[in-house]
Amino acid sequence: MVVNSIRERTIAENSMVVLLQGLQGEVTTVDLRDESSARGLVLNVDAFMNIRLKDVLFLDRRGQTAQLQDLFITGRNVRYVHIPDHVNIMKTMESQLAKIHRVRNFAGGGRKEFGGRKK
């Protein structure tokens, strides 16, 4: 569930995208910049706020609905993300950050992300 790229991890942990990443598996509504909206299950959110949704009810600007199995939304096109009532924001962000830190500390003898100290 944690992204593999070091660059994405750093971008994510320094912004609030981590909260959206913690919404994976929840059904939410994403309002797009062009006034359309998409309601579906969040499959994945990356550091750039690109969102993948599944089983989506898509409402376009004119109010016409469409059922989509899979939808990819570019981060730039997101205006709002509705957070479900039962989600605890602080806990979600803390657990996402903990996952990132666990991955970073994994296999301490491996490649270091922030060049090691000189002895």
Place this chain on the structure above:
Amino acid sequence: MADEAEQQPSTNTVEEPLDLIRLSLDERIYVKMRNDRELRGRLHAYDQHLNMILGDVEETVTTVEIDEETYEELYKSTKRNIPMLFVRGDGVVLVAPPLRVG
């Protein structure tokens, strides 16, 4: 800020514009957004991009219709309420304490 769960802000003084927003945490605020939108809600969290989490938010969308014959401008506003909203920072124009009427 995303890291606030792990470390408290080290200073209480206002040093940069984002600190002014920090003073409004947990308070109700007014947010002016692009495309003639306004939000009024409680600020729960924000980051350097001005991505924000607002609770109990009321969104107002203002539209102008022009009467074709009289060329009168008719201002309409549509409101909706959302319990908890994540707002992407690039749509935010300004953040202020709620406007007092009168």
